[in-house]
Amino acid sequence: xxxxxKKGRVFSGARPTGRQHLGNYLGAIKxxxxxxxxxxxxxxxxxxxxxxxxxxxxxxxxxxxxxxALDWLAAGLRPxxxxxxxxxHVPEVAELHTFLSMVTPLGKLTDLPxxxxxxxxxxxxxxxGLVGYPVLMAADIALYKAIVVPVGVDQAPHIEFTxxxxxxxxxxxxxxxxxxxxxxxxxxxxxLGIDGENKMSKSxxxxxxxxxxxxxxxxxxxxxxxxxxxxRRADPGNPDVCNVxxxxxIFSSEEEVETINVECRKAGIGCVDCKKMFAxxxxxxLAPFRARRAKLAEKPDDVWGVLDDGGxxxxxxxxQTIAEVKEAIGLP
Ligand code: AMP
Ligand code: TRP
Numbered sequence: 249x250x251x252x253x254k255k256g257r258v259f260s261g262a263r264p265t266g267r268q269h270l271g272n273y274l275g276a277i278k279x280x281x282x283x284x285x286x287x288x289x290x291x292x293x294x295x296x297x298x299x300x301x302x303x304x305x306x307x308x309x310x311x312x313x314x315x316x317a318l319d320w321l322a323a324g325l326r327p328x329x330x331x332x333x334x335x336x337h338v339p340e341v342a343e344l345h346t347f348l349s350m351v352t353p354l355g356k357l358t359d360l361p362x363x364x365x366x367x368x369x370x371x372x373x374x375x376x377g378l379v380g381y382p383v384l385m386a387a388d389i390a391l392y393k394a395i396v397v398p399v400g401v402d403q404a405p406h407i408e409f410t411x412x413x414x415x416x417x418x419x420x421x422x423x424x425x426x427x428x429x430x431x432x433x434x435x436x437x438x439x440l441g442i443d444g445e446n447k448m449s450k451s452x453x454x455x456x457x458x459x460x461x462x463x464x465x466x467x468x469x470x471x472x473x474x475x476x477x478x479x480r481r482a483d484p485g486n487p488d489v490c491n492v493x494x495x496x497x498i499f500s501s502e503e504e505v506e507t508i509n510v511e512c513r514k515a516g517i518g519c520v521d522c523k524k525m526f527a528x529x530x531x532x533x534l535a536p537f538r539a540r541r542a543k544l545a546e547k548p549d550d551v552w553g554v555l556d557d558g559g560x561x562x563x564x565x566x567x568q569t570i571a572e573v574k575e576a577i578g579l580p
Contacts, residue, residue: 253288261293263576266312268319269455271439271448279398279434281324290330291392301377316552317328322541327554336348337559340566344387351416360405386410390426396430423576444473444491469527475517476567485512499529554557
């Protein structure tokens, strides 16, 4: 098995947002899990330092980190195959961030669409770390010499930036110690929230948590916005514009999808029944995940143990890269 895997490292990170939702699952986690079978080494990082650029309070940071790790493990990340760790446990990343900042033109950072969007959200807190966010992300990736980075399309400017800063560093110091990574767009780049309009996100409150109970899940699903043109039960609907139908395509059988596709268009099935079907299938799909999660949650120390061990393994790689980087720069 191992010998058939591709060589090289995969790296990805996500901010500690606590319990994960369907958008995180379909857009990122499923892909992380699948890549474990494709590549020899996968490294997944909970980027708590990045989170500091936007949070008002760090009260929830520890718990959010723990809940997220639980979700990742329950979804199928395997600590034997992957390094799973917390960014702040590997201080070398801050070192590389500083070195990379010396070959980063400031204008490049302030021109990034991701930066412009962030300062629209928090005009009262345009901190230095926020400007340097992509440099820290480039340091994350370069520190582990990752060749593949699975992320949502919203991260494309950051990956392009990473490639540029790696090229600048190597050129500036006449070396090839750092590696230019490739982005791997996740399979489902944008999952819509229950409002049927915006990207599913915790901050918008339009999310469905993976770890919810079946009853809570059903309640959330029943709130999903369907085809807005279908006001009454007797009106025919259009599955092509319905987010519930999009979800059926992911979680329901081919027969069910086909039945809904036909029946919705002639008002043969109503939105309430259609949603009940989806809730049932989603709950069935998530049942093994929830069982694994409950089991893992019985031993929180083991979950922290996975992160501690991951941190140690990550640090060993990071230390080596930093030594090479310092040598390349010519630091005494
Ligand atoms: P975030 O929680 O925004 O830091 O995102 C963590 C990971 O989940 C990133 O790789 C995102 O691209 C992905 N992600 C978050 N929300 C969605 C969504 N609604 N649809 C698809 N992917 C998402
Ligand atoms: N910026 C990413 C996001 O908002 C999170 C992130 C930080 C990341 N460092 C990374 C993703 C390194 C991939 C690789 O989702």
